[in-house]
Amino acid sequence: MNNHISPFHLRAIPSGVWALGLVSLLMDFSSEMIHALLPIYLVGAMGASMAEVGVIEGVAEATASVVKIFSGALSDWFGRRKQLAIIGYGLAALTKPMFPLAPNIAWIMTARFIDRVGKGIRGAPRDALVADIAPASVRGAAFGLRQSLDTIGAFLGPAVAVAAMWFSANSIPFVFWIATIPAALAVVVLALGVREPEASRPPRPARFPLHIDEVRRLGGPFWIVVAIGVVFSLARFSEAFLILKARDVGLPEALAPLALVAMNVVYAGASYPVGALSDRGDRKTPLMAGLIALIAADAALAVAEHMPLVWLGVALWGLHMGLTQGLLATLVADVAPAALRGSAFGVFNLTSGVALLVASAGAGALWDAFGPQAAFWAGALCASLALAGFAAGGRRIGRPQRPG
Numbered sequence: 398m399n400n401h402i403s404p405f406h407l408r409a410i411p412s413g414v415w416a417l418g419l420v421s422l423l424m425d426f427s428s429e430m431i432h433a434l435l436p437i438y439l440v441g442a443m444g445a446s447m448a449e450v451g452v453i454e455g456v457a458e459a460t461a462s463v464v465k466i467f468s469g470a471l472s473d474w475f476g477r478r479k480q481l482a483i484i485g486y487g488l489a490a491l492t493k494p495m496f497p498l499a500p501n502i503a504w505i506m507t508a509r510f511i512d513r514v515g516k517g518i519r520g521a522p523r524d525a526l527v528a529d530i531a532p533a534s535v536r537g538a539a540f541g542l543r544q545s546l547d548t549i550g551a552f553l554g555p556a557v558a559v560a561a562m563w564f565s566a567n568s569i570p571f572v573f574w575i576a577t578i579p580a581a582l583a584v585v586v587l588a589l590g591v592r593e594p595e596a597s598r599p600p601r602p603a604r605f606p607l608h609i610d611e612v613r614r615l616g617g618p619f620w621i622v623v624a625i626g627v628v629f630s631l632a633r634f635s636e637a638f639l640i641l642k643a644r645d646v647g648l649p650e651a652l653a654p655l656a657l658v659a660m661n662v663v664y665a666g667a668s669y670p671v672g673a674l675s676d677r678g679d680r681k682t683p684l685m686a687g688l689i690a691l692i693a694a695d696a697a698l699a700v701a702e703h704m705p706l707v708w709l710g711v712a713l714w715g716l717h718m719g720l721t722q723g724l725l726a727t728l729v730a731d732v733a734p735a736a737l738r739g740s741a742f743g744v745f746n747l748t749s750g751v752a753l754l755v756a757s758a759g760a761g762a763l764w765d766a767f768g769p770q771a772a773f774w775a776g777a778l779c780a781s782l783a784l785a786g787f788a789a790g791g792r793r794i795g796r797p798q799r800p801g
Contacts, residue, residue, distance in 0.1 A: 413530040414539045416590035417523060418546030423583035424486060425547050428512070429554030429661070430576035431496050433654030434562075435505070436637040437644065438569050443502050448761045450637060453502075457509040461750060464517025469525065469743025473736060478522035478529070479593040485519025486587055488512075490580035497573035521742035528730035528738050529594050534676065537727045541672020544723035545665045550579075552661030555654030562651045615741055618732040623748050625684070626725055628787065630752035632780035633691055634760040634772070636660065639711055642698055642769055646707050659708060660715035667719025672727060680724050680731075687720030688784040695777035699770045710773075725749075 439445040439453070468485065472478040492515065495508035524540075531539035558572050565571035636657060643656040671683050690713050697710035726742075733741030756779070760772040 409535050410539050410542055411530050411532075413591055413593075414527055414543060415546075416586060417527060417530075418543040419590070420486065420583045420587045421523075421543060421547035422550035422553075423579040423586065424489060425550030426554045426557070427493060427550075427576045427578070427580035427583070428489070429551045429657060430558045430561075430579075431493070431554075431573055432637070433555035433558045433640065433657045434569050434572055435496070435509075436640050437650050437653055439502065439505065440641070443505070445502055446761075446765060448758075448765045449502065450641070450761055452758050452761065453506050453509060456506075456754060457513045460510055461513040461517040461520065461746070463747055463750065464514050465521040465746040465750075466740070466743035468518045469521030469739035469741070469746075472522040472525055472739035477593065478526040478739060479587070479591060481522040482519045482526065482591075483584065483587055485515045485517070485522075486580075486584050487515070488518065489515030490577070490584050491515075493577040493580045494574070496576075497570040517746075520746055521739050524726055524729070524742045525738035526591075526593065527726075528733075529735075535673075536730055537672040537675040537680070537724070538669065539672070540727045540730065541669040541675075541723040544668040544672070544719075544726070548661045548665035548668060548719075552658045552665060554579075555657040555661070558654045559652060559658075562654075567651050614734055614737060615744070616732065616734070619729070619741060622725070622728045622732055623745055625728070625787065626745055626749040627752045628783045629684075629688070629721055629725065630749040631756050632688065632783045633714075633717070633776060634753070634756040636714070637757075638760055638764070638769075638772065639698070639714060641764075642701070642773075643704070643707050643711070645769065646701060646704055648704060648707075656707070656711050660711045660718070663712050663715030664718040664722075667716055668723045671720055672723045675724055675727065680728060683720045683724055685784065685787060687717045688780050688787065690714075690720060691717040691780040692777050692784065695773045695780060699773035699777065 436450050439450055445453075468481050472481050475481075489512050492508055492512045495511070496505065499505045499508060527539055527543055528536065554576070557575070561572040561575050562569070639656045639660060640653050644650060644653045648656070675683060694710045694713035694717060697706050697713060701707045701710060725745075729741050729745050730738065756776075760776065763771040763775055
């Protein structure tokens with residue numbers, strides 16, 4: 398491929414990346430239809446506290462992150478990634494009917510747990526597969542495109558959830574049943590539409606489980622990226638709190654998913670251009686801009702008493718995600734040895750997921766004890782500390798050297 402092709406030229410991105418993006422779109426379409434209404438369903442129909450919502454969301458995401466480290470290492474060990482991705486997407490699709498059938502909080506927590514196990518199985522092999530397929534010259538654009546398509550699904554899901562709520566006279570279980578359809582389609586597209594590069598096991602294949610030698614081979618620059626990912630995760634918490642803030646300010650429950658729609662429209666719009674721009678210059682500046690956007694989002698949501706300020710905070714939150722999430726994945730691909738990409742994404746997602754668990758549980762506890770203002774101001778403080786630390790200590794993150 399011509400290395401001088403502009404990363405803004407979408408035809409420079411391999412078809413396999415497009416297919417993986419479509420798979421992500423369909424599964425996020427399904428998942429966000431459920432997640433857009435799940436906090437309200439838990440609090441309103443099942444009597445859950447805000448602390449319980451925070452723990453459920455945090456445990457769910459941390460579970461996915463823990464599983465990713467094993468699936469990533471397995472994909473390096475086998476030299477194959479697609480099969481593990483199919484298992485992960487398939488498991489998530491099979492668990493979707495558990496949500497409308499749930500009789501209590503424990504059932505929903507179990508469904509979220511199993512669903513996130515599926516996410517964990519597929520996440521690291523899928524990201525490593527993107528890195529395997531995409532040439533280094535368009536790596537940022539490839540990860541940005543996959544993230545944009547994923548996020549298009551994330552705003553289509555809540556938008557369709559709103560329409561389905563209107564059609565069904567606010568029947569949340571009905572919406573959950575509709576969500577099973579795109580999940581099944583995602584598995585079909587992955588099985589038929591993605592062709593894995595011909596694998597040749599490296600001369601020194603990774604061992605499973607991840608061995609101390611592999612940990613050493615990941616190298617110092619990788620661990621700097623891991624530290625950055627942890628800091629970014631500690632500075633934010635689950636988007637479930639955006640929905641609940643919008644409801645508390647006065648958005649009707651049937652329209653509450655629009656908070657996620659608005660966030661993900663901005664997220665999707667920013668991800669690809671930011672990734673493509675990073676292929677031309679440095680990766681650090683957009684990450685710092687993302688932290689500034691998060692600080693502004695938290696501040697707006699902390700003081701918001703009417704919906705216009707809530708919408709501003711939600712949009713800024715989406716801008717933060719678009720500026721950071723695709724780039725963090727790109728940084729992992731930049732610095733990880735090719736034979737250990739699955740393991741690298743697994744380690745990165747594990748550490749970030751544990752940090753997100755801490756952030757979500759803490760935000761829920763603060764909300765219950767002191768109100769939403771405390772949760773969002775705490776988020777702004779963490780993001781401010783992260784920005785200061787990143788500005789002082791992130792000099793080694795610019796355009797990282799790409800390993801072969």
